[in-house]
Amino acid sequence: MIELLQGLLLLAGSLFMFVAALGIVRLPDLLTRMHASTKGASLGVMLLMAGVALHFLEEVVFARTIAITFFVLMTAPVAAHAIGRAGYFVGIELWKGTSKDELRPNYNPLSHRLHSGLKKTARGAETDAPNDGGSESGKGGSDTRA
Amino acid sequence: MQILTHLSFAILSVSMVLCFVRMVIGPSLPDRVVALELLSMIIVGIIGIHALQSDETSFLDVAIVVALMSFLATIGFARFLERGGRRDD
Secondary structure, three states, rough: OHHHHHHHHHHHHHHHHHHHHHHHHHOOOHHHHHHHHHHHHHHHOOOOOOOOHHOOOOOOHHHHHHHHHHHHHHHHHHHHHHHHHHHHHOOOOOOOOOOOOOOOOHOOOOOOOEEEEEHHHHHHHHHHHHHOOOHHHHHHHHHOOO | HHHHHHHHHHHHHHHHHHHHHHHHHHOHHHHHHHHHHHHHHHHHHHHHHHHHHHHOHHHHHHHHHHHHHHHHHHHHHHHHHOOOOHHHH
């Protein structure tokens, strides 16, 4: 009985990993690829480690597998956030079917500045001119887009 | 049980091949970094199944170290991309 459960966990974990790898090949741009790979791979590692823990049934192995699972669950979103942010700032092209990019109108790629729409409506047109350009753009541009 | 273990190995190996495909054809550097991260996740899974198959619990420590290294590598690549530097996609 426990062997059957363990085999099912192993199979499900590797199938989720396979779905993640398939998504990373088939999907059209960086952000959709990350959406496939991060979630699929972390769920796959979780299921595989649950299968390993069921096979050994020792406290030491439980501690290690829980450590691996916890570590993967902690680090995968952080890593995905970091690489997605870096990819957007580097200027990858999004999929042509992307319907919403809320960062595009509020982000100035030359000065690497983000200004919120809320602030603009509250304080009116006076904040427009100093915010995006002038002396700031040259320095910021050479700093971040080298 | 043996059959299921071998089947999992086979599926994970096919996934590794797909990751390599993306690493080769990936149009930009962030795509390759994402493929590299997924590849190390798959390696963690393979190490887990190998520990199960060989009844050797100390392989799980290797899996922890591989997961740690992959996180550090991804963060390093992200910092490198964001701070700028010569890129040759």
